[in-house]
Amino acid sequence: MSSSLLLSNIHIVTKTEMIANGFVGLRDGKIDYISTTPPTGNYEKVYISRENFYLLPGMIDIHIHGGYGADMMDATSEAMNTIADHLPSEGTTSFLATTITQNHQEIEQALKNVAQWKPYNEEQAGVQAQCLGIHLEGPFISKDKAGAQPVQWIKQPNLPLFKKWLDASEHLIRIVTFAPEEDPDFAFLSLLQEKNIIPSIGHTNAHHDMIELAAKHGARHVTHLYNALSSFQHREPNAVGAALTNENLHIELITDGIHSHPLAIKLAYLAKGSDRLMMITDSMRAKGLGNGTYEFGGQTVTVSGKALLADGTLAGSILRMKDGVKRMKQITHCEWTEIAKMTSTNAAIQLGLDQQLGSIEVGKQADLVIWDESGELMMTICHGQIVFENKEANH
Amino acid sequence: MSSSLLLSNIHIVTKTEMIANGFVGLRDGKIDYISTTPPTGNYEKVYISRENFYLLPGMIDIHIHGGYGADMMDATSEAMNTIADHLPSEGTTSFLATTITQNHQEIEQALKNVAQWKPYNEEQAGVQAQCLGIHLEGPFISKDKAGAQPVQWIKQPNLPLFKKWLDASEHLIRIVTFAPEEDPDFAFLSLLQEKNIIPSIGHTNAHHDMIELAAKHGARHVTHLYNALSSFQHREPNAVGAALTNENLHIELITDGIHSHPLAIKLAYLAKGSDRLMMITDSMRAKGLGNGTYEFGGQTVTVSGKALLADGTLAGSILRMKDGVKRMKQITHCEWTEIAKMTSTNAAIQLGLDQQLGSIEVGKQADLVIWDESGELMMTICHGQIVFENKEANH
Numbered sequence: 122m123s124s125s126l127l128l129s130n131i132h133i134v135t136k137t138e139m140i141a142n143g144f145v146g147l148r149d150g151k152i153d154y155i156s157t158t159p160p161t162g163n164y165e166k167v168y169i170s171r172e173n174f175y176l177l178p179g180m181i182d183i184h185i186h187g188g189y190g191a192d193m194m195d196a197t198s199e200a201m202n203t204i205a206d207h208l209p210s211e212g213t214t215s216f217l218a219t220t221i222t223q224n225h226q227e228i229e230q231a232l233k234n235v236a237q238w239k240p241y242n243e244e245q246a247g248v249q250a251q252c253l254g255i256h257l258e259g260p261f262i263s264k265d266k267a268g269a270q271p272v273q274w275i276k277q278p279n280l281p282l283f284k285k286w287l288d289a290s291e292h293l294i295r296i297v298t299f300a301p302e303e304d305p306d307f308a309f310l311s312l313l314q315e316k317n318i319i320p321s322i323g324h325t326n327a328h329h330d331m332i333e334l335a336a337k338h339g340a341r342h343v344t345h346l347y348n349a350l351s352s353f354q355h356r357e358p359n360a361v362g363a364a365l366t367n368e369n370l371h372i373e374l375i376t377d378g379i380h381s382h383p384l385a386i387k388l389a390y391l392a393k394g395s396d397r398l399m400m401i402t403d404s405m406r407a408k409g410l411g412n413g414t415y416e417f418g419g420q421t422v423t424v425s426g427k428a429l430l431a432d433g434t435l436a437g438s439i440l441r442m443k444d445g446v447k448r449m450k451q452i453t454h455c456e457w458t459e460i461a462k463m464t465s466t467n468a469a470i471q472l473g474l475d476q477q478l479g480s481i482e483v484g485k486q487a488d489l490v491i492w493d494e495s496g497e498l499m500m501t502i503c504h505g506q507i508v509f510e511n512k513e514a515n516h
Numbered sequence: 517m518s519s520s521l522l523l524s525n526i527h528i529v530t531k532t533e534m535i536a537n538g539f540v541g542l543r544d545g546k547i548d549y550i551s552t553t554p555p556t557g558n559y560e561k562v563y564i565s566r567e568n569f570y571l572l573p574g575m576i577d578i579h580i581h582g583g584y585g586a587d588m589m590d591a592t593s594e595a596m597n598t599i600a601d602h603l604p605s606e607g608t609t610s611f612l613a614t615t616i617t618q619n620h621q622e623i624e625q626a627l628k629n630v631a632q633w634k635p636y637n638e639e640q641a642g643v644q645a646q647c648l649g650i651h652l653e654g655p656f657i658s659k660d661k662a663g664a665q666p667v668q669w670i671k672q673p674n675l676p677l678f679k680k681w682l683d684a685s686e687h688l689i690r691i692v693t694f695a696p697e698e699d700p701d702f703a704f705l706s707l708l709q710e711k712n713i714i715p716s717i718g719h720t721n722a723h724h725d726m727i728e729l730a731a732k733h734g735a736r737h738v739t740h741l742y743n744a745l746s747s748f749q750h751r752e753p754n755a756v757g758a759a760l761t762n763e764n765l766h767i768e769l770i771t772d773g774i775h776s777h778p779l780a781i782k783l784a785y786l787a788k789g790s791d792r793l794m795m796i797t798d799s800m801r802a803k804g805l806g807n808g809t810y811e812f813g814g815q816t817v818t819v820s821g822k823a824l825l826a827d828g829t830l831a832g833s834i835l836r837m838k839d840g841v842k843r844m845k846q847i848t849h850c851e852w853t854e855i856a857k858m859t860s861t862n863a864a865i866q867l868g869l870d871q872q873l874g875s876i877e878v879g880k881q882a883d884l885v886i887w888d889e890s891g892e893l894m895m896t897i898c899h900g901q902i903v904f905e906n907k908e909a910n911h
Contacts, residue, residue, distance in 0.1 A: 329779055347750035355742035358779035361750070366782040384724055384753035387761040392786040 124149055126505060127164035131176045131491065134457045136466060136480040145176060147487040150504040155483055168507075170491070174499060175457050178465040178480050179214025179488030180442045183296060183472070184256055184345065184373055184401035186219045186417070188408035188439075193218040194227065194418065196234040201252065205240060207409060208250035209501040209508040211402075211441035212464075214488035215251040215478065217295055219403075221418040222259030222270035225282060229289045232257075236291035248508060251488075253472060254295035257286070258344065261309065262324035263300040268349035269436035270324060271418050278309035287316065294318055295472055298344040300325035301335035314339045319471060322370070324349045325360050332363035336370055342471065345403055346372040346389055347381040348435070365392040371471055373401045376445040376452070377438055379427050383452045390452075395459035399467050400445050405437035443498040450496045457492070519544050521900060522559035526571045526886070529852045531861060531875040540571060542882040545899040550878055563902075565886070569894060570852050573860040573875050574609025574883030575837045578691060578867070579651055579740065579768055579796035581614045581812070583803035583834075588613040589622065589813070591629040596647065600635060602804060603645035604896040604903040606797075606836035607859075609883035610646040610873065612690055614798075616813040617654030617665035620677060627652075627685035643903060646883075648867060649690035652681070653739065656704065657719035658695035663744035664831035665719060666813050673704035682711065689713055690867055693739040695720035696730035709734045714866060717765070719744045720755050727758035731765055737866065740798055741767040741784055742776040743830070760787040766866055768796045771840040771847070772833055774822050778847045785847075790854035794862050795840050800832035838893040845891045852887070 133140040146154030191203035323344025343364040351359035407415040469479020487505035501509035528535040541549030586598035656673040718739025738759040746754035802810040864874025882900035896904035
């Protein structure tokens with residue numbers, strides 16, 4: 122396995138500019154060179170880019186339950202490996218394993234599993250996507266906006282229970298989705314802030330005033346905008362209206378065109394801008410497996426183009442990040458610099474990991490993706506290693 | 517009456533910049549000097565501004581039915597004079613007299629009245645706001661989204677009738693609000709374009725696909741966004757969703773915080789930007805008269821803070837442009853340069869009158885307003901004459 126790689130003649134999308142036909146050197150899992158001219162040092166391997174390929178930071182999916190037959194609630198090392206092994210094929214180089222509302226033992230087991238999981242990366246750097254921690258979605262949400270979260274396990278915020286879970290996860294919980302109306306004294310929100318965990322508003326039926334108050338008290342993230350939120354009306358803007366307009370709130374968006382209409386996606390992009398929008402998949406076990414019947418949070422999900430519970434509720438997605446990018450570019454005609462922010466930089470900043478991840482800079486982890494100009498994913502590099510190469514693309 | 521006036525030591529908000537403590541000379545109803553240094557020529561009168569006063573182009577209200585006891589549907593010269601006399605006190609220096617859905621004789625009479633009205637300006641320049649033409653609101657709208665338009669007079673687009681009206685108005689119709697679903701072959705829309713009239717989508721229950729199609733066929737304006745439009749839902753964006761996201765569509769917005777919630781106003785500002793938003797009043801007879809019972813389109817309207825039909829439907833507004841500006845600044849924290857666009861420049865461009873109106877440039881009509889930094893209207897100048905001065909403000 123080569124420990125150094127030179128990417129040459131590629132358009133480099135950095136945080137501040139687009140460097141045309143540049144050179145990026147990777148060594149020992151890190152970026153060690155960025156320039157318009159070739160380096161003088163030696164690299165074991167050289168990748169010569171085709172014309173109009175773009176190099177972006179590897180994508181960070183901060184809301185993913187599973188895919189390719191596995192769910193992080195399976196609470197097995199195999200499930201985590203299945204997810205982490207497959208994600209580079211969609212351009213994802215790191216992710217937050219996301220729980221679903223369940224009985225407390227199952228949640229605890231899933232959290233422990235993440236903490237105890239030994240990714241290949243520790244021995245054999247770079248062959249998998251990296252798990253950056255946990256996104257706890259529920260159970261402290263609103264029964265009125267359960268969506269695909271099993272309503273029987275929804276609880277009011279329980280601080281001792283949450284502390285127990287935090288210990289079980291070995292403090293790997295990074296984001297918690299909760300309904301602020303279930304935490305009217307902001308005690309749970311305060312605990313999250315104290316523990317340096319991102320409080321994310323979601324699965325909430327709260328009025329806009331409550332959302333704005335929660336934002337004032339430190340909530341700074343909104344889980345899968347539009348879905349499972351009290352909806353926008355022009356005289357009652359509700360959670361969607363507050364999320365779209367409050368500068369403190371950064372939003373997650375599933376850009377499959379199914380969870381919300383393309384015009385709703387465009388509206389979120391226009392209102393929030395590319396600095397306050399994070400593309401996610403919210404994908405479940407069935408992703409990559411085709412149509413059929415699957416399990417999600419103990420419920421039966423039927424997949425036929427989209428994933429539905431028996432009552433027709435959307436049950437997570439089968440979206441791949443790379444397809445979300447293609448759709449986002451079609452809908453908004455956004456720039457590659459904006460895609461870099463919405464798929465990587467913003468998430469790294471939100472997670473406080475922007476010193477290591479989320480942009481192409483010397484010294485940062487060599488997690489990278491290469492796109493052709495049409496929005497086709499061509500290559501994924503994890504920790505400096507080529508993990509996925511698109512051999513089917515006709516170039 | 518002085519035919520020249522120098523405004524000195526004032527912050528001048530031009531189309532391209534903010535000139536601090538500058539000088540603007542007005543002569544014979546036009547702007548003849550703009551500079552950071554005083555002119556050498558003589559002016560009959562000099563106005564020395566207080567610190568932190570801002571000079572903006574006079575406001576253009578493109579959607580106003582009446583106020584101060586008069587309605588343009590009264591079809592009298594007195595009604596037009598009452599409206600035109602009072603508008604400078606709210607910072608409006610020109611307007612489109614706006615009809616309401618009525619029987620065809622009454623509409624025709626109102627149109628003729630505007631055409632035949634002789635404003636004072638023709639003899640005695642500058643003592644009134646100027647009528648720039650007519651906004652025909654209805655009757656070619658959707659019965660499902662009548663709002664305060666009397667439903668019994670709503671008609672499908674009738675081209676011969678419209679041509680008759682156009683003649684009656686002496687071709688003063690500038691904007692027509694219509695429902696595109698009532699014009700599925702775009703015949704009416706085509707006629708409007710042929711006659712160089714702005715087709716404005718409003719009082720419509722159309723699906724977003726129909727709105728986008730109408731925009732492709734030349735519709736470029738949306739009447740009082742949010743109100744009387746099929747509402748936004750994240751999987752059915754409808755007329756509101758299309759209006760917020762389609763670059764061809766410029767929106768009218770009533771910024772009173774009653775017709776739409778402040779967060780909805782903020783959303784419109786974020787999504788459309790200050791280039792595609794026009795602030796309007798949509799005001800009716802009762803404006804300026806206090807609470808009571810009034811007539812609007814043959815219906816009884818009760819005013820108590822807001823204007824309502826018997827069934828609780830909002831019936832126009834009692835908003836003054838100057839109060840709309842104050843509210844808009846509170847809600848969005850926008851700049852004075854943006855207020856200039858949203859109250860004047862954009863409307864002038866949309867009407868094709870931007871060579872004469874809508875910005876502070878040498879050669880343009882001397883229609884101007886002066887604001888203090890808190891958003892209080894201090895002075896209104898029409899055709900180079902001081903028509904309103906705020907003597908109550910405590911400076």
